[in-house]
Each structure stands twice: as structure tokens, then as C-alpha cells.
Amino acid sequence: MEQKKSTKKIRNWLAFGATAVVVFFLGMLASTITQRRAETQFVYKPVVEISEWEPRNEVWGQNFPLEFTSYYQTSDTSFKSKYNGNAPIDMLEIDPRLVVLWAGYGFSKDYNQGRGHYYAIDDIVATLRTGGPTGEDDGPMPSTCWTCKSPDVPRLMNEIGIAEFYSGKWSKIGDQIHNPIGCLDCHDPQTMNLRISRPALIEAFERQGKDITQSTHEEMRTLVCAQCHVEYYFNKKIVEGANYLTFPWDKGMTVEDAEAYYDSLEFSDWTHSLSKAPMLKAQHPGYEVYLTGIHADRGVSCADCHMPYKTVGGQKFTDHKIQSPLNNISNSCQVCHREETEKLIENVYERQDKIIENRDKLEELLVRAHVEAKLAWDLGATEEQMHDILMDIRHAQWRWDYAAASHGGSFHSPVEIGRIISSGIVIVQEGRIKLVRLLAELGHNDPVVYPDIETKAKAQQYIGLNMKALKEEKKTFLQNIYPLWIEASLARESNWEIKYF
Numbered sequence: 001m002e003q004k005k006s007t008k009k010i011r012n013w014l015a016f017g018a019t020a021v022v023v024f025f026l027g028m029l030a031s032t033i034t035q036r037r038a039e040t041q042f043v044y045k046p047v048v049e050i051s052e053w054e055p056r057n058e059v060w061g062q063n064f065p066l067e068f069t070s071y072y073q074t075s076d077t078s079f080k081s082k083y084n085g086n087a088p089i090d091m092l093e094i095d096p097r098l099v100v101l102w103a104g105y106g107f108s109k110d111y112n113q114g115r116g117h118y119y120a121i122d123d124i125v126a127t128l129r130t131g132g133p134t135g136e137d138d139g140p141m142p143s144t145c146w147t148c149k150s151p152d153v154p155r156l157m158n159e160i161g162i163a164e165f166y167s168g169k170w171s172k173i174g175d176q177i178h179n180p181i182g183c184l185d186c187h188d189p190q191t192m193n194l195r196i197s198r199p200a201l202i203e204a205f206e207r208q209g210k211d212i213t214q215s216t217h218e219e220m221r222t223l224v225c226a227q228c229h230v231e232y233y234f235n236k237k238i239v240e241g242a243n244y245l246t247f248p249w250d251k252g253m254t255v256e257d258a259e260a261y262y263d264s265l266e267f268s269d270w271t272h273s274l275s276k277a278p279m280l281k282a283q284h285p286g287y288e289v290y291l292t293g294i295h296a297d298r299g300v301s302c303a304d305c306h307m308p309y310k311t312v313g314g315q316k317f318t319d320h321k322i323q324s325p326l327n328n329i330s331n332s333c334q335v336c337h338r339e340e341t342e343k344l345i346e347n348v349y350e351r352q353d354k355i356i357e358n359r360d361k362l363e364e365l366l367v368r369a370h371v372e373a374k375l376a377w378d379l380g381a382t383e384e385q386m387h388d389i390l391m392d393i394r395h396a397q398w399r400w401d402y403a404a405a406s407h408g409g410s411f412h413s414p415v416e417i418g419r420i421i422s423s424g425i426v427i428v429q430e431g432r433i434k435l436v437r438l439l440a441e442l443g444h445n446d447p448v449v450y451p452d453i454e455t456k457a458k459a460q461q462y463i464g465l466n467m468k469a470l471k472e473e474k475k476t477f478l479q480n481i482y483p484l485w486i487e488a489s490l491a492r493e494s495n496w497e498i499k500y501f
Contacts, residue, residue: 050189053158055151057182060189066312071182071320074118079327082349083356086323089113092456097363099459100370100451101397104273105281108463109470117181117322120149128470131171131477141170142243147198148228150177151184154197162199166234166242171481186224194220198227204247221301222287229286229302229407231258233267253288255402255420259395268394273463275373277390282401289406293413305332324408348411355403355410358421362400365428369393372435372448379442389438392431399424 047062054060061068080087091111092098102108110128114120124130130141144166147153156176157165165173188195196202196212201223205212215223234243248261259280262268268278290296295305303318308331310319325332326348329341337344373389399420403409409417439445453459460467 052189053155053184054189055155055179055182055184057151057179060183060187064183066315066317067183067320070310070317071322072118073321074116074323077115077119079324081324081326083352084113084324085327086113086116088115090456092459095363096453096456096459097367099456099463099465100274100367100453101363101400102281103370103463105270105279107281108460109465109467120181121177121179124149125174125478125482128474131474131481142166142234143168143170143173144234144243144245145170146173146177147200147245149181151179151182151197152177154184157199163239163242163244166239166244171477174482185227193217194224196223196227198245200232200245200247201227201230204249207250218299218301221303221307222290222296225302225306226287229284231283231285231288231402233262233269233283253291255285255288255399258285258288258402259398272370272393275370275390275393276377276386277370277373277393277397279394280398280401282398282405284405284407285402286407286409286412289409289416290412292416295412300336304335308332308335351414352410355414355417355421358418358425359400359403362396362421362424362428365425365432366393366397366400367453368448368450369396369428369432369435371450372432372439375444375448376435376438376442379439379444381438381442385438389431389434392427392434396424396428396431399427 048059050060050063057068057071061071074086077086077088079085080089089112091113092108098111099108102111106129112123112127114123124145130145153165156173183189185197186194194217202212212223230247232245232247235246236243238244238246248258251257251261251264262280266278267280269281270279271277272279290302305325306322307318307320308328309316310331311317319328319331321328326345329344333344334341339347370393373386373393376386376389403417403420403424406412406417439448451458451462453462457467
């Protein structure tokens with residue numbers, strides 16, 4: 001009897017203890033829910049007033065600390081995927097054929113993978129493509145080259161006028177460009193709504209009969225990126241003396257449409273120093289290629305993958321660490337896709353591998369075409385004999401460059417990129433057949449001797465570049481024009497929290 005009472009007493013105490021534990025955790029849960037609910041009821045209370053054209057991200061960051069903190073994580077350059085990422089990569093060292101493809105153009109001197117928005121100013125100042133031996137202090141580059149590098153650009157456009165901005169020289173206006181890509185580039189400082197801060201996209205839409213102000217918020221989560229991640233050229237006919245930034249969309253937005261647009265203007269970016277072909281240099285038609293892919297068709301925006309939403313302390317916001325989705329699979333891909341991380345990455349690499357396999361073949365054929373065309377000229381070919389051949393080289397390399405420069409195109413739209421590359425292969429081979437016939441007509445029936453371009457140095461030597469002299473000239477240019485940038489760059493490498501200028 002006593003034993004039964006003792007057992008019952010123990011059970012009662014156990015029940016009491018269990019109840020107390022449950023009550024405790026329920027209380028904690030209720031407290032957490034209440035706290036999180038309060039946190040999610042975020043009321044925007046500005047700490048500072050942001051002016052209409054405020055370019056300093058630090059000022060915006062006082063009102064939006066979560067976004068600001070995440071944005072400056074773009075200074076991290078440690079991520080490297082199978083093919084790119086944001087780690088520093090010398091693309092000419094990896095693929096010396098590029099040197100020959102761009103012979104006579106600045107990219108043959110220097111082409112490094114961009115490290116991301118935080119380094120936009122550093123990278124454009126440091127590259128051998130900007131500033132150099134022209135006999136002038138300001139170098140050969142127009143101020144238009146700054147357009148997508150800094151929120152100081154819309155500020156300057158507002159202060160001096162759009163046409164005046166496009167009319168200047170790159171280094172002359174450079175002392176006004178201090179702040180890396182950031183808040184003002186995409187946001188209205190009064191409403192915080194997404195907005196277009198550069199005129200070129202608005203003007204391109206207007207020429208197509210579209211009103212960009214009627215775009216939805218979800219569409220704007222792509223269009224703010226399309227201000228810069230597009231194909232463009234400098235139109236010298238809109239305003240006298242200005243390199244007016246223009247998108248070649250008037251005939252449509254495919255690779256063929258842009259080609260037809262440029263051909264109708266007889267426009268070329270440069271004349272190839274070997275083949276003498278009038279060449280086109282693709283910029284980065286990411287938006288145009290994205291539009292042809294499945295994600296665009298399903299209404300997925302750029303920000304959905306590259307700037308996905310995240311939650312801190314119950315507050316939901318857009319992650320401004322703009323980066324490859326492959327470095328953020330859980331917040332980007334797996335919001336929609338149920339596959340494991342390893343499988344999703346495998347799917348991406350599989351598409352990239354297949355595209356790059358054919359892209360490499362097109363590169364090889366283009367190098368041969370340039371060398372063969374040079375031989376034809378050396379043997380006395382006339383402009384009339386070479387005209388159609390050079391147009392084939394121009395059109396084939398345009399397709400290669402369009403595919404290579406589209407920033408993620410082999411994933412954004414692998415079917416379209418595959419189509420573009422395959423059409424380039426057909427065109428360049430047609431041109432090479434014409435070259436074989438012409439060389440025979442000129443008395444050359446032996447195999448063509450191709451140069452040894454196994455390394456960047458060998459390729460640059462073959463096309464006649466004196467890299468030692470170029471680097472010395474660039475060093476002198478920076479010391480004379482950008483002494484403050486040199487000091488700031490050194491500090492930026494050691495401690496990114498240091499502010500400059």
C-alpha cells in the first residue's frame with residue numbers, strides 16, 4: 001500500500017514537472033512570436049535626410065543598415081566557381097587566343113574578370129585599357145566609360161547635363177568619381193522605390209514605343225540591372241562632340257537584330273590589326289540573353305537569384321550582397337527548386353561545359369581566319385576580294401563575343417547561346433572556305449602556318465604589343481593623373497572599411 005502511494009506521488013511530481021516545462025517553453029514561444037511580430041512591423045524612421053542625388057552609400061546606410069551591411073560584403077572576392085565567380089582572374093592568361101581575337105583593340109592588352117560592384121572604380125582605373133600613350137594628359141578614353149561605374153554618374157549628369165557628361169574625357173572627369181556602385185544607382189531617395197538613374201535604357205524603351213514608368217515592381221527588379229548589363233555603343237551622331245551611350249535595340253533585341261543595326265550604320269568598334277576586318281566588340285548583353293531564357297519566361301527577376309530576400313531578426317529585406325547564385329544556393333535556387341545543392345550546381349556546370357566546348361571551337365576557327373586573312377593581304381589581295389570574307393569574320397566573331405560577354409548566358413539561356421555559337425561556327429567556316437579559294441588564286445596552295453600563341457606573352461608578342469612599355473606608360477599615367485587613387489587603392493586592399501576621398 002505504501003509503495004503504491006509512493007509511486008503515485010512520484011508520478012504526480014513528474015506530471016507537475018512536465019507541465020511546468022511545457023508551460024515554460026510555451027511562454028518562451030509566445031514571447032518569441034510577440035518579439036518577432038514587433039520586429040516585422042518595421043516602421044521606416046530616417047536617421048538622416050537623403051538628398052535627391054546623394055552618391056555616398058555610407059549616408060544611405062545610416063537609414064538602411066541591413067542593406068548597407070550586406071552590400072559591403074561584395075568586397076569579398078574569395079568565391080570562385082568552375083569558370084568564374086568574383087575572384088581575380090587574368091582572362092588572357094587563361095585563354096591566350098583572346099589576344100589574337102582582339103588584336104588592335106584595348107582588350108588584347110588587358111582583360112581581367114570584374115571583381116564585382118564594390119571594385120568597379122578600382123578595376124577600371126587600374127586596367128591597361130584606360131589611360132595611356134596618346135600625347136595628352138587625359139588619355140584616349142571618353143567620360144562615357146564611367147557611366148556604369150558609380151552613383152556619382154547620375155549626380156554629375158544632373159549637375160552638368162547628360163550631353164555634357166558624354167562629351168568629356170575619362171580622366172578629366174575622374175576626379176568626380178569616388179563612390180562605388182550603390183544605392184543611388186537603383187533607388188529613389190525619397191520613396192526608396194526602384195528607379196532608372198541612367199538615360200540610355202529609358203531612351204531605348206522610348207524608341208521602341210515603350211514607357212518604362214509603367215513597369216511593375218517585379219520588372220524593375222530586372223530593369224535596374226538592365227541599365228548596365230546590356231549591349232551598347234557610343235553614338236557620335238546624336239550630339240556633336242559627344243560619345244552618346246546608346247543601346248542598339250531599334251531593330252529588335254536578338255544578336256542578329258543588333259548586327260543588322262550596326263551593319264546599317266557601317267559601325268565598327270575597331271579594325272582588326274591582322275585581318276583588317278571591321279570588328280564589333282560585344283559589351284555584356286546579359287539582359288538581352290536573359291529575356292530569351294526560361295527564368296525570364298517564368299517571371300523570375302535578376303534580383304530573385306542574385307539578390308534574394310533574407311530575414312534578420314524577423315525583418316525581411318533584399319540581400320544586397322550581389323553575387324553568383326552558386327554562392328547562395330539555399331536563398332536563391334532552392335526557394336523554387338527542391339533538388340539538393342550538389343545536384344543544382346552539377347546542372348549549372350553541365351550546361352556551361354557544353355556551351356564552352358563549342359565556344360572554344362569557334363575561338364579556334366576565328367583565330368585561324370584572322371591569320372589566314374592576314375596572309376591573303378600579304379600576298380596582295382584587294383579590298384574587293386576580301387570584302388565578303390571580312391564580313392564573315394566580323395559576323396562570326398560578333399556571335400562569339402556576344403555569347404562570351406553575356407555574363408552567365410550559358411545558364412540564363414543555354415539554348416539561345418548554343419544557337420548563337422553554332423551559327424558563328426557556320427559563318428566563320430564559310431569565310432574560311434572563301435579564304436582557301438582566294439589563297440589558291442593568289443598562288444598559295446601550301447598549309448597555312450599558324451603562330452605559337454600558347455601563352456598570353458607569346459600571343460601579345462605575335463600581334464606586336466610591347467607590354468613592358470605599356471605598363472610603364474600606365475604607371476606614369478596613374479602617378480600623374482591619379483595619385484589619390486593609388487593611395488586609396490592601397491588602403492582599400494588592406495582594409496575595405498576605410499573611406500576615401
